[in-house]
Amino acid sequence: MALDLIFHALADPARRTMVERLSRGPASIRELAAPLDMSLSAVIQHLHILEASGLVHSEKVGRVRTCHIEPQVLSSAEQWFAERKASIEHSLDLLGKYLEEHPDEHPDEHPDKHPEEPDERNR
Amino acid sequence: MALDLIFHALADPARRTMVERLSRGPASIRELAAPLDMSLSAVIQHLHILEASGLVHSEKVGRVRTCHIEPQVLSSAEQWFAERKASIEHSLDLLGKYLEEHPDEHPDEHPDKHPEEPDERNR
DNA sequence: TCAATAGTTAAGCATTTACTTCACTATTAT
């Protein structure tokens, strides 16, 4: 699926740096490589992954390859989040309505919202 | 970085299926596993990755662990796209202004927008 | 009490990643 490739492409910090750079305008491979602490070869491999996802497109003129982002593909990934959020809100709506219609069936609701929250984040 | 873990978590179709399910409401591990063609063990491993990213949280009551999404984390990932799009629009604005101020310096502009576009997508 | 249910961990394994270096091509500048 397309989202597999897109999210995988964006999961790498070097590739996100490249996309962030390209969001500010087209760039050559060397320009993309400049802030990255790795070989040019590695950058080209990252570029291949970005191109395979459709997020980036490039064309070579003379000896320089100019890369640019594909905003539509970026939007298509963004849309997945919008759909999730819509889903979440829908289910919360349903829950709200249910609670309205059954006012007496949950007397022990929220006995204590945050009972000192025993630091679960440092697992 | 947090985005590394979040995008990596979302790059897998099984994990996205799990998140999609959780967007419709909390679920046990078995419920998450139901549509997936893999062992329960594998699903738990995917859950670990989702939890490590912060996208999903879970708690065990009796012998069932109930999982739910963390909408804020979903939003934090979504925001990265919003920032990219803002960046892109900003640079297009600058380009537009530049072209307005220098009307004669690009006479060969768009000689042919799509010269039959020799199928570059089936590389 | 005993069995079914729900979950969990460890170990193993094939595949994929994320690099590296090296050798090499094409283009442009001197």
Place this chain on the structure above:
DNA sequence: ATAATAGTGAAGTAAATGCTTAACTATTGA
């Protein structure tokens, strides 16, 4: 013509992934 520049591809490697099966614990129902 030569050298510098820009980019490429192949091969190798260490680590991370995405599973599997098997052994096990804890909870609940009959």
